[in-house]
Amino acid sequence: MIIVTKPEATEEQIDHIIERIAEWGFKTDVSRGAMRTVIGVIGEEGAIREKPIAAIAGVESVTPVLKPYKLVAREFRGGNDSVVKIGGVAIGGPEIVIMSGPCSVENREQITSIAADIKSAGAKVLRGGAFKPRTSPYAFQGLGLEGLKLLAEAREVTGLPVITEIMDTKDLEMIEQYADCLQIGARNMQNFSLLKEVGRSKLPVMLKRGMSATIKDLLMSAEYILSEGNFNVLLCERGIRTFETYTRNTLDLNAVPVLKAETHLPVVVDPTHGVGLREHIGAMALAAVAAGADALMVEVHNSPELAKSDGEQALLPQEFADLVARVKKVAEAVGRSV
Amino acid sequence: MIIVTKPEATEEQIDHIIERIAEWGFKTDVSRGAMRTVIGVIGEEGAIREKPIAAIAGVESVTPVLKPYKLVAREFRGGNDSVVKIGGVAIGGPEIVIMSGPCSVENREQITSIAADIKSAGAKVLRGGAFKPRTSPYAFQGLGLEGLKLLAEAREVTGLPVITEIMDTKDLEMIEQYADCLQIGARNMQNFSLLKEVGRSKLPVMLKRGMSATIKDLLMSAEYILSEGNFNVLLCERGIRTFETYTRNTLDLNAVPVLKAETHLPVVVDPTHGVGLREHIGAMALAAVAAGADALMVEVHNSPELAKSDGEQALLPQEFADLVARVKKVAEAVGRSV
């Protein structure tokens, strides 16, 4: 921790800062300049990070030296990658995994048919929402338990493991009975009660980046889950909110190489929500793989114009199959497989 | 709803759009231009809003004519303001209400002493966190039930009604026993399970704007609460996330007159989190009142450099008292009182 004082800080104020830090059990290294004094704090940084040093009179800035996350940091695994399994499917290894399915589970015929389609196209994990976080209270909110049962049936038929979103701590036990992976949506990325709860689950968790979450915020939210004991966490880039309105969100592919460098956790990219325009999802999926993503999540619907949610950004099964073929080529160009 | 087709849309595609809308039970008004066709959809817009029209081939854009919210809209109250009561304190009338207290409840002495200080300075509602949404799992998470009891004790002593944050649907019953108003924090603004739950409470709710929530998003989240039957909702502007890093957030005072025009619900401004720099909270509090806010929420601590959270942005009791005096003058200049 490095403290810089204000130009007008008095000697008394500087002495008080140093004393306060000593009271908290830390040593200091003080370097007095013409304008400002620089105070280095020596000792275990985690312990002093939460102290309100900036509240002490005379302090201009407080800069941490270490990262605020520990368990998710790449160094924690000695620089190695973590591999997270959904059912029997490994994410984070050499193979790029494609997850797919509709936005919402709507009925048996819909989910079973789409599950079969995406499996034959090359998808390895089935997605589908039973609990839907919709901006409007008047929009379709998902089938709930019925949707979970239909997902489990589709798994039975196709063998594809299932990922689905959890929105409420109350629903964890129920969802655990049917799903293979829990999804935390972007709007709940800082729902800390929910993060703690899934941190106690046996299931892996895919954590989506919030719309205005920095990469650091995302890692801190993942840290919540790991700190409760669940190390099977996937991070998902799904677009951030910027001033640009042509695209639904701004898929931030910069986050892919940054996350791969900062953390051992696998990185998933969701181009569907990221760009939000059906005709551009393919280009962004290819770019995500070239940038280093470990997995993709792409929405597919067999009748988008009748979909109960997000039909305008779903690919048709045939479009999806074509995309998988193109993804395969780019994956090979960067030394991976699909 | 106004649909504009792509320049390359075929006659068949345009016919299919019109048929699909007819199947959904709506009439259309079609105007064919040289480049694009404009299709007006006639009928109850709420019913067609959720249809995936943009997924139909040939559609370029879909523009709603009506607002997506009903219950929160100013017109719903015939243009009148709603007045929401916390305990006996009315917010939304001529008087500007000041809510204050520490970020977190830390112990009996702390909360009781601060409560007494802010009351004598002119605050009408006591705030204090018992459940704290902290970015880091290693930071102080609040006293929980113990904190709620201490808040109730401070109310006993001072007579000030209490507002405190709820983070989990599981905690509602417990918090209802101790608090006079529920706060939904910025990070939970789109935690729709929580919104529905507090929508069934008897207590009023203060809903804070999310860090990347548009004004429309905020109103839609409020609509969730009202649609469950709870009309006692306050909206709180507390700063949005922008590219500017000098300030902790960017307090968006533009939202104040906009919200006052769009909705009948009272508007609260939280300059503490909004600007996040102790020395500038006062200026932003005055500006909020000049912009038309109905209430202010300002954090106060009697020993900021020992606070367990956010000490760097808490005012001292004396600074707060001075601020209330200045707020009073600006309130009077705009025809209100404190």
Next chain:
Amino acid sequence: MIIVTKPEATEEQIDHIIERIAEWGFKTDVSRGAMRTVIGVIGEEGAIREKPIAAIAGVESVTPVLKPYKLVAREFRGGNDSVVKIGGVAIGGPEIVIMSGPCSVENREQITSIAADIKSAGAKVLRGGAFKPRTSPYAFQGLGLEGLKLLAEAREVTGLPVITEIMDTKDLEMIEQYADCLQIGARNMQNFSLLKEVGRSKLPVMLKRGMSATIKDLLMSAEYILSEGNFNVLLCERGIRTFETYTRNTLDLNAVPVLKAETHLPVVVDPTHGVGLREHIGAMALAAVAAGADALMVEVHNSPELAKSDGEQALLPQEFADLVARVKKVAEAVGRSV
């Protein structure tokens, strides 16, 4: 300057960093931690700021201790405010100055009539664009020299000094003949050639904040002007670009108290462009004054629906007169006058 090394930095790399800094003529203060080494650079920071220290192998971060601006810093004037004069009108003193006029000069009758209206309402400076920065090449681009002459005529009649925008270094001599103050628009805030050129002018300059300029960027652009010898600079907050689309821009009033603390230069607020919605300009003007602005710039037109630019955000003369009366009350509430 404080340098922090990467965890994996080798001893050779750390030695090389120290040597390189020594070659540049600076001393270092090295503090080796378990994970990272912290190197303080001792000496005149301005001279080392531009060195590519971050390019040296093993460096994780480089944090300056001092501010990058000197001449615009509040300390440069010993903590005092600068007062800048446009014609005989002083900005930056106790009186809040209101500048007004149409977006564009359109013809003699228009500018003379509006000038008379705003003068009688209480404005002290006349604004009007002769060179207009329009997003579209097909939009009205301003009357050019003819517009400048009409502005000078309106000054003749009313006695109001004139501020107008300069867009091209080539036009400086011509504009200097007619105007009392040069305006640099938001889109040219980092047109460094133009900044240098107006830095050599005898006229005062009002520099508008760019749409994505941080407060620091704005101050650095002002530093360009002062560094060429022109100290008569006004800074103008006129709204930044954020994700919010309800308002045209997001007027960032947080910048007002921050700028007043950081620099001695006067601060102007332009609520017209800032919020961009006619009905909310008044609220934001009042808020700007409460936040500490030294001057306001508000657009007025006597026939907005026939204006050649920005008619939708112009106030009518009578609306403007009413606003001035309200501004006066708020100014007095914060100890100033109009």
Next chain:
Amino acid sequence: MIIVTKPEATEEQIDHIIERIAEWGFKTDVSRGAMRTVIGVIGEEGAIREKPIAAIAGVESVTPVLKPYKLVAREFRGGNDSVVKIGGVAIGGPEIVIMSGPCSVENREQITSIAADIKSAGAKVLRGGAFKPRTSPYAFQGLGLEGLKLLAEAREVTGLPVITEIMDTKDLEMIEQYADCLQIGARNMQNFSLLKEVGRSKLPVMLKRGMSATIKDLLMSAEYILSEGNFNVLLCERGIRTFETYTRNTLDLNAVPVLKAETHLPVVVDPTHGVGLREHIGAMALAAVAAGADALMVEVHNSPELAKSDGEQALLPQEFADLVARVKKVAEAVGRSV
């Protein structure tokens, strides 16, 4: 153009809107709803776009049906791609072109040596700044004319055509004598005087996207250049400003497929400024190619830690050569070559 009226609009107001539009020479198609009236304006939209319709009493919103750009629109070329030549190098065809060189020209030895290195690695165009837009007036501002001469010498030696930045209308003639392509930097993307000036040049122009420019803004700025007669324009995505601070900017690759769909002009991506972190430039370069970019611009320096600008984000010549080999593979995976 589609006009929607306010719920409280009176019959008189609606009639006045229709009359005003008739006065401007347009017909209307009026559809009266329960809450709002929708008025379609029939006729050449370009002619009515600049009218201040939103300023007319009773108007709630004005939505254009057509795009505001014409010459840059893909339809203008009948759906075909434009190919722009820099010297003899074609950009916009099947081959992906790599432009490279240092941030600034520093001296003969530096530019000649780097030019030779990048040529042998596979670059086809040499970049180098002679006029540098630096945030600080105290930073290296470029060698000016001397820099241009050194660039021309490097071209002489290597045969690589040269692209360099123009910052001031005054410099056009001089730069035209030495360069093969003009670059408009991000900070000047809306310097409309400069856009008009380069629109009259014989040289091709690479226009960089401004830090807060929407895709539409970028296209409108390109429209300025084409509307003056210069159709040889390249568009360059180089990162936008968002809330994320880990990366220097947020390289917005979503813009690549969007621009390829909207315009016939070739699209260049600059990952160096886009992500701004040396270790992640390679990943973003690969992703840009996968997303559909026609060209890349990558900065290289042979001694980054002694560079006069931006050394921290320059690749070493050997790193660049390795990157070109990887780019080649991804280009082939998407059916293109290098």
